[in-house]
Amino acid sequence: MIVRSPHSWNVTTQGAREIQEKLRRRVSFKAPGSLPRLVAGADVSYNKFSPNLYAAAVVVDLESLETIEEAGIAAKASFPYVPGLLSFREVPPLIRVFRKLRTLPHLVICDGQGYAHPRRFGLACHLGVILDLPSLGCAKSRLIGDYEHPGNDRGDFTPLKDGEEVIGSVLRTRTGINPVFISVGHCMSLEMARELVLRLTPSCRLPETTRRAHHLVNELRRASTTDAGKSSVP
């Protein structure tokens, strides 16, 4: 697919925060009229002591849960991990991955927060706006917000709140297992986001999209970290 980057990525942490404050106005909260069918999962894997990083996207059919297409790349990290600025580290390589994808997905699920962010512009919002696709964030842990633990059954959820504002949902995708943190990205509603994540978690805690993308980036990382792969020691 064709992707245009609306700003520079070579910025300072302060510059990054300013970009977030400006781009947040481009986020739409209007969800599609019906459930998206082709869902892309996006993930990034790192190497501990090297600037190498691996990104991938896997497109899954929401109905059959079959993989439609997958794409992955290796890249150099150009921004450090800073809480609240994760998108400046992960979106650049993900843009390259989506340019490589020939299937146009209807939705993107990110491994991180969307609206549940200090400036309401987490990774899922940033990627969704740039790709101009509906998106949502499904994180394994919390960045900001307070919440009560949801009930113990799959499907139970509680609101994730920042003061009086509901910024996301803490959703149990598997009975008796730690919940995930859902928040809207671009063109998405919290209700639809939960519905989509539940449909993509028939047997595991994380969405099949995320799991498959995660599996792919780890294969890419090992492939270049192991054998004759070009890595840290020339």
Added chain:
DNA sequence: GCGACAG
């Protein structure tokens, strides 16, 4: 100053 802090 102290604690928190997606991946």
Added chain:
DNA sequence: ATCTTGTCGC
């Protein structure tokens, strides 16, 4: 995120 074996449970 990454470093890592076995182990308890469905």
